[in-house]
Amino acid sequence: MEMSFFEMGGYAAYVWPAFGVGALVMIGLLVLSIRRLRLREAALKRLEAVGGGRRGHSGAVDEQKQEEVAP
Amino acid sequence: MATRKMKFSIGIHFFANPARFLRFARGIYPWVAAIAVTCIFAGLVLGLAVVPADYRQGDAYRIIFIHVPSSWMALMVYVIIAVASAAGFIWRHPLADLIAKSSAPIGACFTFLSLVTGSLWGAPMWGTWWVWDARVTSMLVLFFLYLGYIALNSAYDDPTKGARASAILALVGIVNIPIVKFSVDWWNTLHQPATLSKFDRPSMDSSMIAPLLLMVAGFIAFYLVVLIIRLRSEIAARRIRNLRIAQVGN
Numbered sequence: 001m002e003m004s005f006f007e008m009g010g011y012a013a014y015v016w017p018a019f020g021v022g023a024l025v026m027i028g029l030l031v032l033s034i035r036r037l038r039l040r041e042a043a044l045k046r047l048e049a050v051g052g053g054r055r056g057h058s059g060a061v062d063e064q065k066q067e068e069v070a071p
Numbered sequence: 072m073a074t075r076k077m078k079f080s081i082g083i084h085f086f087a088n089p090a091r092f093l094r095f096a097r098g099i100y101p102w103v104a105a106i107a108v109t110c111i112f113a114g115l116v117l118g119l120a121v122v123p124a125d126y127r128q129g130d131a132y133r134i135i136f137i138h139v140p141s142s143w144m145a146l147m148v149y150v151i152i153a154v155a156s157a158a159g160f161i162w163r164h165p166l167a168d169l170i171a172k173s174s175a176p177i178g179a180c181f182t183f184l185s186l187v188t189g190s191l192w193g194a195p196m197w198g199t200w201w202v203w204d205a206r207v208t209s210m211l212v213l214f215f216l217y218l219g220y221i222a223l224n225s226a227y228d229d230p231t232k233g234a235r236a237s238a239i240l241a242l243v244g245i246v247n248i249p250i251v252k253f254s255v256d257w258w259n260t261l262h263q264p265a266t267l268s269k270f271d272r273p274s275m276d277s278s279m280i281a282p283l284l285l286m287v288a289g290f291i292a293f294y295l296v297v298l299i300i301r302l303r304s305e306i307a308a309r310r311i312r313n314l315r316i317a318q319v320g321n
Contacts, residue, residue, distance in 0.1 A: 033297050036304050
């Protein structure tokens, strides 16, 4: 019963979607996670720049002040 | 009062300076990423192209190489969340809460994959897309536990409250794990018994074990990759929150 690799012995309709949804979900999770990280790191940079500029302190002193204020 | 200050300061210090943890995460990240890619690639090549077809199931059995690793990860990640939740209760270290929170979506994805790939395997083999058998049903319950965990975690403004609430759900739901595991032994079920067991010789041909273990190793590494990304993301989110509160206060 010689069938091509892609025909998966007649079960192609089940095997390929199984691996396909696997790739979709795992790559999708990875991509979404990276995107969210990038967005948050960009927002953090902006906030840290604003905070430092407003008070005119160095980064180290800022951190300490925020430690006291933050709940 | 002294302990309260101590717990409070662990949290503050960790989020103000998670540098040590982030340095460690950055260090291992390229390694786990490389392991994930190579193991999954090798597992797929072996599982799809190299190992022979099954005597009874033909090529359809190859779904095992994504179904079983997904199922194991679904269970493994839940146990990690339960352990991290307990650690969060006991030691109050923010990293425990973050690990639990970051792991939940990953575990939910694996559970989803387990259900879908299992369904795709069951359709040609069992003649049905779904069956309310013990193992399949308890995996569906696991999926709902994950969704409930994620929902509870985000339900509160205070992230610590969310962490505590979802931790309770995780710990209560841990009873589902042995149910999933032993369901095929305890009940007369459609789902086949364990393929790889500590106590018995494997019920599959030895050539098929290699791709299976490679996929499991690759999935574990993949979990670590996404975990690190999501942990960094959660740390950034907490710092953003603290900065915003600080700036409003001034």
